[in-house]
Amino acid sequence: MGIKENKANGVECAFDILREGINEVIVATEQNAAPMGVIRKKDSLHMAVYLTAHTAQILQRCPFAVLHITDDPRWFVRTAFFDPDPEEYVLEKCTDFFIPRLREIPSWIACTCRVQNKTKEKLLVSLTPIRVVQSPHVFHPVNRGYNSVIEATVHATRYVDTKDPKLGDLISFHLGVAQKCGDEAVKEAVKMLLQHLSEQGCTIVISYR
Numbered sequence: 001m002g003i004k005e006n007k008a009n010g011v012e013c014a015f016d017i018l019r020e021g022i023n024e025v026i027v028a029t030e031q032n033a034a035p036m037g038v039i040r041k042k043d044s045l046h047m048a049v050y051l052t053a054h055t056a057q058i059l060q061r062c063p064f065a066v067l068h069i070t071d072d073p074r075w076f077v078r079t080a081f082f083d084p085d086p087e088e089y090v091l092e093k094c095t096d097f098f099i100p101r102l103r104e105i106p107s108w109i110a111c112t113c114r115v116q117n118k119t120k121e122k123l124l125v126s127l128t129p130i131r132v133v134q135s136p137h138v139f140h141p142v143n144r145g146y147n148s149v150i151e152a153t154v155h156a157t158r159y160v161d162t163k164d165p166k167l168g169d170l171i172s173f174h175l176g177v178a179q180k181c182g183d184e185a186v187k188e189a190v191k192m193l194l195q196h197l198s199e200q201g202c203t204i205v206i207s208y209r
């Protein structure tokens with residue numbers, strides 16, 4: 001299996017990769033990266049982006065995004081809370097434009113973006129794939145540790161602002177599952193997440209129920 005690339009029109013390849021429903025990816029916009037959910041309904045792709053995210057501010061002036069496809073939870077923890085260094089990006093020519101993408105994540109979909117609706121809270125952005133690169137990948141069985149550390153990270157992005165104890169309990173539960181079921185990559189992601197939470201003054205005790 002070699003690298004699958006469709007330079008002329010990425011749409012078909014993109015729809016082989018992205019499932020119906022919500023796909024969790026790392027979205028790069030200019031030199032900014034964050035985990036986001038890409039919503040697929042039949043042949044349309046959207047993101048709902050909170051205006052508090054830098055991603056929303058950038059998308060209103062620069063209508064391009066690269067969706068990085070990875071199951072490495074360390075990318076999700078890292079980019080939820082920190083921006084990668086500028087050297088971690090490479091410029092990729094897509095149609096007539098150079099778009100920054102993350103060098104270390106080899107599968108990606110470059111898209112043009114259009115703001116379809118703006119509320120007080122969120123932007124609804126439609127995405128049109130313009131180039132797809134898919135690197136060879138070994139399929140692994142479902143691992144609850146991988147799923148749970150992503151769940152914990154989603155809750156943590158809200159918990160750092162709200163300190164809502166219900167979110168704290170969910171984080172604690174999911175980190176317990178992650179520690180029990182995950183491999184070294186998951187455990188490293190757990191460690192990164194706990195460290196970030198503690199730097200934000202949030203103490204989470206992992207639940208091993």
Ligand SMILES: Cc1cc2nc3c(=O)[nH]c(=O)nc-3n(C[C@H](O)[C@H](O)[C@H](O)COP(=O)(O)O)c2cc1C
Binds near residue numbers: 038051052053055
């Ligand atoms: C798996 C995952 C999915 C997320 N999906 C979204 C989303 O769809 N929309 C959104 O606004 N934030 C989402 N977030 C939260 C953002 O990633 C988070 O607020 C991040 O700090 C935004 O970074 P930015 O300010 O660089 O844009 C998600 C977080 C995770 C971990």
